Amino acid sequence: MHMPGNRFILALVVLPALLLAGQPGIGRAQETPPAQGQEPKGWNPAEQALIQSLSLSRLPPEPTDPSNHLLGHPEAEALGQKLFFDPRLSRNQHISCASCHQPERAFTDGLTVAQGLGTGLRNTPSLSGAAWQHWFFWDGRKDSLWSQALAPLETPEEHGLTRTEIVSFLLQDPDYRPALKRLADDAHRLGTDLPFPALPAAMPGGTVEQIRHWKALDTDLHQQVDYYFALTGKAIAAFVSTLRPPHSRVDTYAEALAKDQPSDGILSDTELQGLRLFIGPKAQCINCHSGPLLTNQDFHNIGTGLPPDAEGRAAALNRVRFDRFNCLGAFSDAGADDCRELQYMRQDRAHLRGSFKTPGLRNVSNTAPYFHHGQAATLEAVLAHYLQLGKHPDVPPTHAPDIDLTDTETAQLIAFLKALAADTPALDPTP
Amino acid sequence: MTPRHLVSMTLLAGILLTDGGAQAAPPRWELSGTSDQGHYQLTLSCRTPPGTDGFQDCQIRIQDQDGTPASPDNILVDGGMPMHGHGLPTSPVAEKTDQAGQYRIEGLRYNMPGAWVLGFLIQHQKQQEKVLFEFVI
Numbered sequence: 001m002h003m004p005g006n007r008f009i010l011a012l013v014v015l016p017a018l019l020l021a022g023q024p025g026i027g028r029a030q031e032t033p034p035a036q037g038q039e040p041k042g043w044n045p046a047e048q049a050l051i052q053s054l055s056l057s058r059l060p061p062e063p064t065d066p067s068n069h070l071l072g073h074p075e076a077e078a079l080g081q082k083l084f085f086d087p088r089l090s091r092n093q094h095i096s097c098a099s100c101h102q103p104e105r106a107f108t109d110g111l112t113v114a115q116g117l118g119t120g121l122r123n124t125p126s127l128s129g130a131a132w133q134h135w136f137f138w139d140g141r142k143d144s145l146w147s148q149a150l151a152p153l154e155t156p157e158e159h160g161l162t163r164t165e166i167v168s169f170l171l172q173d174p175d176y177r178p179a180l181k182r183l184a185d186d187a188h189r190l191g192t193d194l195p196f197p198a199l200p201a202a203m204p205g206g207t208v209e210q211i212r213h214w215k216a217l218d219t220d221l222h223q224q225v226d227y228y229f230a231l232t233g234k235a236i237a238a239f240v241s242t243l244r245p246p247h248s249r250v251d252t253y254a255e256a257l258a259k260d261q262p263s264d265g266i267l268s269d270t271e272l273q274g275l276r277l278f279i280g281p282k283a284q285c286i287n288c289h290s291g292p293l294l295t296n297q298d299f300h301n302i303g304t305g306l307p308p309d310a311e312g313r314a315a316a317l318n319r320v321r322f323d324r325f326n327c328l329g330a331f332s333d334a335g336a337d338d339c340r341e342l343q344y345m346r347q348d349r350a351h352l353r354g355s356f357k358t359p360g361l362r363n364v365s366n367t368a369p370y371f372h373h374g375q376a377a378t379l380e381a382v383l384a385h386y387l388q389l390g391k392h393p394d395v396p397p398t399h400a401p402d403i404d405l406t407d408t409e410t411a412q413l414i415a416f417l418k419a420l421a422a423d424t425p426a427l428d429p430t431p
Numbered sequence: 432m433t434p435r436h437l438v439s440m441t442l443l444a445g446i447l448l449t450d451g452g453a454q455a456a457p458p459r460w461e462l463s464g465t466s467d468q469g470h471y472q473l474t475l476s477c478r479t480p481p482g483t484d485g486f487q488d489c490q491i492r493i494q495d496q497d498g499t500p501a502s503p504d505n506i507l508v509d510g511g512m513p514m515h516g517h518g519l520p521t522s523p524v525a526e527k528t529d530q531a532g533q534y535r536i537e538g539l540r541y542n543m544p545g546a547w548v549l550g551f552l553i554q555h556q557k558q559q560e561k562v563l564f565e566f567v568i
Contacts, residue, residue: 050544287515287543290483296542298520340486344521344538351518399517 055254063131066338080239085429112374118157123374131241141316146237246422274416294361305354466560500532
């Protein structure tokens with residue numbers, strides 16, 4: 001693992017920011033937005049390029065994850081779909097992945113924070129388009145979708161099982177056992193008639209008793225349990241990777257522009273003015289909410305990191321570096337050259353304190369409430385948060401720009417965000 | 432470009448470099464600058480201009496005042512957005528190649544449009560000098 005050198009630019013970067021606060025940005029669209037109520041009159045080439053950069057057509061047709069050889073594997077996708085909806089993968093037999101990632105709610109739950117066996121710490125993010133991202137959870141403590149999928153299974157407030165219980169259940173189940181056997185590699189393939197041994201409830205990061213039981217297991221059994229645990233996550237990820245974000249009216253508009261086809265009426269004037277604000281220097285949303293998923297997939301302090309959850313990315317750095325199931329780990333299918341995000345991730349805690357991952361904005365109006373703590377109930381509340389940043393001298397500085405919008409502009413921006421909505425196709429527990 | 436940042440800088444974006452006139456090489460994005468103490472000339476050469484869609488594949492060439500390839504003890508890479516008060520999203524490194532004075536930059540990525548600073552701290556025998564580049568994505 002690469003270790004970072006001195007951050008010799010940091011002072012240089014931060015000081016001018018303070019000196020230059022309030023000056024207009026460089027290199028962003030500089031055109032003055034049209035007056036309120038006036039229809040936008042076309043886009044300049046830079047603006048057209050920014051609009052196209054948000055289009056779903058820019059998202060690669062298939063996600064890639066070199067650490068998961070099951071991606072795109074039809075049998076793994078089918079197995080993953082069954083696992084995703086199976087409530088038996090929880091201590092009370094009532095919680096599945098779909099309990100929080102509900103397809104009919106754009107794979108969120110509508111709650112402030114997740115509710116499984118207990119109350120979780122953070123808001124449930126949508127899974128739509130998740131497979132095209134490279135950090136997972138609000139703090140990025142996982143670097144692959146398959147590794148992310150494993151964590152809730154072992155979290156007491158979510159599924160509440162132990163690793164041995166999960167693997168024992170799957171390898172004794174008449175449906176799951178043959179499917180996992182077929183997907184396993186030769187080194188880990190189970191014997192035809194060999195029952196998987198009954199194991200005590202054990203995992204390396206649970207209660208004292210669970211950890212003691214885990215340590216008492218044979219090393220080969222650790223390897224076997226971890227292998228099938230990882231394979232389970234890879235199958236779930238194979239299914240989730242099929243959840244391409246649905247097409248919105250914003251995409252229809254961008255595609256019409258790209259093809260020089262008529263675009264009148266696809267977006268309303270208010271939505272178009274909101275789009276102009278979104279990509280322009282006044283609101284600067286596109287600085288972080290960029291690309292076809294409307295996220296730059298990085299970590300920023302926007303003033304939401306408050307006690308008791310104030311650390312954000314800073315607290316996740318060592319967790320992902322030393323995660324047994326990370327891209328560089330023994331259960332990853334990736335070569336070292338495939339793990340550059342992990343290998344070269346930024347690691348200075350001070351700079352990352354209070355930073356959380358930029359959420360994608362596709363279907364954002366269907367994924368309330370907002371922020372990692374779910375404290376913003378509406379898009380209006382989200383915008384109100386940004387507008388008050390930098391206005392109070394006692395509020396610590398953030399990475400967010402100082403933004404001023406009129407009430408009309410705020411409404412236009414929200415109208416644009418709502419135009420990113422799209423219906424999520426219905427999904428059944430059985431493939 | 433402020434004087435304290437850089438003495439000289441040349442942008443050769445998109446220029447087709449030819450190989451003896453026989454075959455056109457891919458266009459490269461290049462920046463050159465002299466270190467703040469004047470002892471080194473550093474050229475950053477990338478396969479593509481900086482963008483927000485993945486890692487940038489770059490090398491640096493470093494020479495001393497006589498134009499001889501230099502081999503300093505260490506080169507650190509850092510950067511950020513002064514207008515936003517944040518740094519690079521990654522921790523890139525400069526790794527020596529087989530060729531004298533040439534280093535491969537690994538792990539360099541940007542995460543938003545706007546004005547960026549990319550800097551190289553050249554460390555040699557308890558001395559250090561820096562070369563800073565400013566550009567806009």
